Amino acid sequence: MRWGVVTFPGSNDDHDALHVLGHVLGETAVPLWHKDRDLKGVDCVILPGGFSYGDYLRCGALARFSPVMESVRAFADAGGFVIGICNGFQVLCEAGLLPGALIRNRGLRFVCTWVHLRLEETETPFTCRATRGEVLSMPIKHGEGCYVADPATLDQLERNHQVVLRYVDPSGRATTEANPNGALNNIAGIINEHRNVLGLMPHPEHAVEKFLGGEDGVKFFQSLRAAVTEGASRRAASLVPGP
Amino acid sequence: MTAMASTALAVTEVDAAEHGLSPDEYARICATLGRAPTLVELGVLSVMWSEHCSYKSSRLLLKHLPTRGPRVLQGPGENAGIIDIGDGLAVAFKMESHNHPSFVEPYQGAATGVGGILRDIFTMGARPIASLNSLRFGSFEHPRTRYLVGGVVAGIGGYGNCIGVPTVGGEVYFDPGYNENILVNAFSLGIVRTDAIFRAAAAGVGNPVVYVGSKTGRDGIHGASLLASAEFSGETDEKRPTVQVGDPFTEKLLLEACLELMEQDAIVAIQDMGAAGLTSSSAEMAGRGGTGIVIDLDRVPVRESSMTPYEMLLSESQERMLIVARAGAEEIVRRVFAKWDLDAAVIGQVTDDGQFRALHRGNEVACIPIDLLTEGAPAYQRPAAAPSELEALQELRLDQIPLPGDYSGILLQLLDSPSIASKRWVYQQYDSLVRGNTVGAPGSDAAVIRVKGTHKGIAMSVDCNSRYCGLDPYVGAMIAVVESARNVVCSGAAPIGLTDCLNFGNPEKPGVMWQFAESINGIRDACLALNVPVVSGNVSFYNETDGRPIPPTPTVAMVGLLETLDHHTTQWFKNEGDLIVLLGRTREELGGSEYLALAHGQVRGTPPWIDLEVERQLQRVCLKAIVDGLVRSAHDVAEGGLAVALAECCISGPAAPLGAVIDLEGSIRPDALLFGESQSRVILSLRRRHLGRLRELAAEADVPVTILGETRGRRLVIHPLIDLDLEEVRRVWESGLPRRMAGES
Numbered sequence: 001m002r003w004g005v006v007t008f009p010g011s012n013d014d015h016d017a018l019h020v021l022g023h024v025l026g027e028t029a030v031p032l033w034h035k036d037r038d039l040k041g042v043d044c045v046i047l048p049g050g051f052s053y054g055d056y057l058r059c060g061a062l063a064r065f066s067p068v069m070e071s072v073r074a075f076a077d078a079g080g081f082v083i084g085i086c087n088g089f090q091v092l093c094e095a096g097l098l099p100g101a102l103i104r105n106r107g108l109r110f111v112c113t114w115v116h117l118r119l120e121e122t123e124t125p126f127t128c129r130a131t132r133g134e135v136l137s138m139p140i141k142h143g144e145g146c147y148v149a150d151p152a153t154l155d156q157l158e159r160n161h162q163v164v165l166r167y168v169d170p171s172g173r174a175t176t177e178a179n180p181n182g183a184l185n186n187i188a189g190i191i192n193e194h195r196n197v198l199g200l201m202p203h204p205e206h207a208v209e210k211f212l213g214g215e216d217g218v219k220f221f222q223s224l225r226a227a228v229t230e231g232a233s234r235r236a237a238s239l240v241p242g243p
Numbered sequence: 244m245t246a247m248a249s250t251a252l253a254v255t256e257v258d259a260a261e262h263g264l265s266p267d268e269y270a271r272i273c274a275t276l277g278r279a280p281t282l283v284e285l286g287v288l289s290v291m292w293s294e295h296c297s298y299k300s301s302r303l304l305l306k307h308l309p310t311r312g313p314r315v316l317q318g319p320g321e322n323a324g325i326i327d328i329g330d331g332l333a334v335a336f337k338m339e340s341h342n343h344p345s346f347v348e349p350y351q352g353a354a355t356g357v358g359g360i361l362r363d364i365f366t367m368g369a370r371p372i373a374s375l376n377s378l379r380f381g382s383f384e385h386p387r388t389r390y391l392v393g394g395v396v397a398g399i400g401g402y403g404n405c406i407g408v409p410t411v412g413g414e415v416y417f418d419p420g421y422n423e424n425i426l427v428n429a430f431s432l433g434i435v436r437t438d439a440i441f442r443a444a445a446a447g448v449g450n451p452v453v454y455v456g457s458k459t460g461r462d463g464i465h466g467a468s469l470l471a472s473a474e475f476s477g478e479t480d481e482k483r484p485t486v487q488v489g490d491p492f493t494e495k496l497l498l499e500a501c502l503e504l505m506e507q508d509a510i511v512a513i514q515d516m517g518a519a520g521l522t523s524s525s526a527e528m529a530g531r532g533g534t535g536i537v538i539d540l541d542r543v544p545v546r547e548s549s550m551t552p553y554e555m556l557l558s559e560s561q562e563r564m565l566i567v568a569r570a571g572a573e574e575i576v577r578r579v580f581a582k583w584d585l586d587a588a589v590i591g592q593v594t595d596d597g598q599f600r601a602l603h604r605g606n607e608v609a610c611i612p613i614d615l616l617t618e619g620a621p622a623y624q625r626p627a628a629a630p631s632e633l634e635a636l637q638e639l640r641l642d643q644i645p646l647p648g649d650y651s652g653i654l655l656q657l658l659d660s661p662s663i664a665s666k667r668w669v670y671q672q673y674d675s676l677v678r679g680n681t682v683g684a685p686g687s688d689a690a691v692i693r694v695k696g697t698h699k700g701i702a703m704s705v706d707c708n709s710r711y712c713g714l715d716p717y718v719g720a721m722i723a724v725v726e727s728a729r730n731v732v733c734s735g736a737a738p739i740g741l742t743d744c745l746n747f748g749n750p751e752k753p754g755v756m757w758q759f760a761e762s763i764n765g766i767r768d769a770c771l772a773l774n775v776p777v778v779s780g781n782v783s784f785y786n787e788t789d790g791r792p793i794p795p796t797p798t799v800a801m802v803g804l805l806e807t808l809d810h811h812t813t814q815w816f817k818n819e820g821d822l823i824v825l826l827g828r829t830r831e832e833l834g835g836s837e838y839l840a841l842a843h844g845q846v847r848g849t850p851p852w853i854d855l856e857v858e859r860q861l862q863r864v865c866l867k868a869i870v871d872g873l874v875r876s877a878h879d880v881a882e883g884g885l886a887v888a889l890a891e892c893c894i895s896g897p898a899a900p901l902g903a904v905i906d907l908e909g910s911i912r913p914d915a916l917l918f919g920e921s922q923s924r925v926i927l928s929l930r931r932r933h934l935g936r937l938r939e940l941a942a943e944a945d946v947p948v949t950i951l952g953e954t955r956g957r958r959l960v961i962h963p964l965i966d967l968d969l970e971e972v973r974r975v976w977e978s979g980l981p982r983r984m985a986g987e988s
């Protein structure tokens with residue numbers, strides 16, 4: 001499997017995602033440049049954290065006009081896997097690949113801290129190797145991570161099982177105190193209807209090496225690897241003529 | 244010279260005085276030039292001769308600092324110091340002040356302080372991977388303090404988070420002595436290959452001088468000369484235009500473009516445009532290289548077409564760099580910067596005439612010998628004398644200090660005080676994780692980051708107790724150095740290098756100059772004892788308002804090396820049933836302590852006793868015990884003494900609080916035993932079976948080991964004086980800062 005990590009001007013966690021995939025998890029990961037339309041044949045595109053274009057307008061509002069995003073949109077429409085982390089999640093919302101928006105944190109301040117998250121869905125390629133309901137630990141670091149959507153969209157997200165991660169306390173309860181940014185329904189991560197585009201505010205790429213704080217982020221990368229590998233073998237199998 | 248004469252305005256001694264130059268200095272300029280300078284030249288000379296750029300009051304004394312060592316690849320004099328860490332790698336680091344601008348405009352002042360120090364690091368070819376800061380604010384009773392704290396913290400976060408360099412640690416103190424002059428000292432460290440270090444000495448006559456980065460605007464003119472080189476009086480609002488405005492996004496592009504260009508064979512020398520912008524970067528590069536330089540101002544990228552030569556040369560617009568490129572490499576430079584959507588313009592060349600020359604619309608608007616701008620700038624041996632009130636301040640009669648009735652109450656009061664309370668409110672606003680190296684996040688004695696591609700780690704700590712320095716600057720500065728080293732040692736690292744940021748009042752006052760000279764001596768002696776070189780630094784004078792200087796604040800940042808991250812140790816207790824021991828000796832002393840100030844309203848006495856040989860042995864034993872795997876936690880005893888340090892060991896970890904049951908014995912006053920700030924002490928927790936080995940190590944070095952008690956339960960019990968529930972202790976400690984920032988008393 002091949003991973004691609006986009007660098008927009010102002011991306012920061014692009015290097016970290018490439019390091020973790022390439023040097024810790026032993027995956028094949030290539031950088032993708034915002035001015036290029038070529039996705040280099042990757043199976044999954046990661047839109048990383050950072051401050052694309054300085055986030056001087058709304059977060060992600062300019063990045064969605066990058067040439068590379070035309071290709072990412074076509075890739076996603078064709079069923080390709082896309083993960084947007086933090087600023088990447090904001091870009092996906094601005095680009096309309098995910099519903100809703102991320103606005104200024106309730107406390108009006110940037111927050112960098114480890115949080116507890118309940119894994120709500122395992123029927124996704126990004127979480128298929130995890131356990132439903134388990135409480136994960138990953139860091140957040142953002143000033144605009146408060147997820148909002150209109151009531152109808154929110155209702156649809158919940159009914160379609162598109163909420164993948166929720167901020168919870170250590171025992172797994174989605175309380176107000178456990179919500180670091182005021183996100184509606186304590187939402188930390190969602191998936192699109194076709195379940196191939198994931199957006200999340202916590203950073204799985206910063207929860208991979210144990211001595212840096214935790215390893216729960218690995219589950220996302222391992223799940224997708226398994227899904228892609230199985231998908232490939234299933235596709236290969238479907239080409240084999242039946243008896 | 245006829246062309247120059249036609250554009251020259253008559254300059255007088257009055258103009259010179261308005262530019263901050265003394266009559267003597269002005270006379271020297273005229274004598275050297277053989278004529279009066281033009282207004283443009285006066286502007287150039289005034290910034291280069293400003294205290295901020297020329298170090299005229301400090302240069303002679305700074306020479307006393309030890310700057311050599313087997314690991315030193317670059318000492319003071321460049322944009323940053325560089326220390327070898329093995330494996331073909333080195334760390335580049337420096338600390339710098341942005342005090343005056345941060346007081347005038349806290350968000351932008353602090354933000355551009357971060358931006359400036361980061362440029363100093365990547366100019367050397369190093370990728371910045373960690374920032375720390377040291378902040379001093381006035382008391383929360385002062386009406387402006389909350390505004391300043393909020394603005395400075397947001398500014399540091401705003402810049403550091405956006406550019407993607409983690410802010411991994413720091414210190415924050417509150418003292419009424421900073422009510423009218425806050426301190427913002429920014430430290431940054433980068434990693435560089437030892438064979439890919441870049442320097443800022445111009446070379447090669449005819450080589451092009453290339454300007455890269457943001458366009459030049461009218462912001463920050465005279466920021467260095469008039470804002471940072473003079474004291475405040477009255478209103479500061481009118482000084483707002485001298486504060487630069489930061490653009491971290493552009494600096495992120497500049498950082499990536501510079502590092503990419505450095506991979507190619509194109510750069511001869513490179514320097515950031517900081518204080519005094521284009522003037523200082525070009526003159527200093529020529530000065531280091533012993534060349535001349537000519538700048539064609541018509542080619543400088545500007546935001547407004549009507550800018551004058553004076554404005555262009557003195558602008559302190561941020562996010563700009565000056566490169567001396569290899570002749571013929573102009574196209575490479577242009578291509579790399581175009582990729583990152585940044586300006587790159589050839590604006591001049593290296594010459595052999597030893598002159599700084601600037602051209603504008605066909606006229607030569609400045610022609611000054613480089614030497615007069617750099618090495619030939621004034622250097623003063625200013626008069627120094629101990630302040631007359633010092634002797635009275637140092638007097639402290641313990642028999643006149645009543646013993647408190649409620650020791651538990653005092654401990655809670657100390658934990659709630661803003662200088663000791665948890666700094667979570669501050670550091671949660673900083674991205675401490677980006678770049679994926681943060682092993683030791685904010686909240687322990689030292690910050691620790693890993694060095695990718697190795698098993699090594701780098702530990703960093705910034706320190707200064709200015710209360711000690713006010714009572715005895717020599718001892719106070721020594722303590723700053725040894726405490727920062729102790730913090731680094733407690734995290735499992737050996738100290739390898741130091742940078743300083745020396746913040747003082749007006750050096751033209753003998754009392755201030757004496758504080759400065761004593762502090763230099765203190766840093767020197769402590770560094771010599773610990774065998775740590777000073778490789779970079781910064782001096783900030785004129786931190787005073789209406790004639791009242793700040794407490795002397797010689798802040799230091801210590802950098803340590805962990806040979807393997809397996810040695811990384813944190814300050815909090817880990818396991819129930821571990822032994823708690825104290826390395827070092829507690830003396831009956833309360834001078835300059837937080838307890839004396841808080842409980843008795845007195846800032847007096849002499850700072851804690853310090854013996855550098857005792858300290859050296861203490862640190863040696865502590866590090867050896869860590870390296871040998873004997874230790875589960877190590878915590879330096881500092882402000883608030885043993886009781887506060889023990890409380891921090893119980894509550895500062897990421898998990899639930901872990902209690903301690905302590906028996907304190909001693910023949911000294913109980914308040915000194917609990918809250919005294921004796922130096923050269925470390926609290927360790929360890930398995931019982933390791934005690935024997937620890938005792939052996941300590942005995943060899945003559946370091947006292949005292950068993951204090953053991954980790955147990957959910958209370959902090961110090962028989963027979965203190966018994967507190969840790970949930971309450973943690974709540975008090977955690978709420979001290981957020982409560983005050985919310986405006987509650």
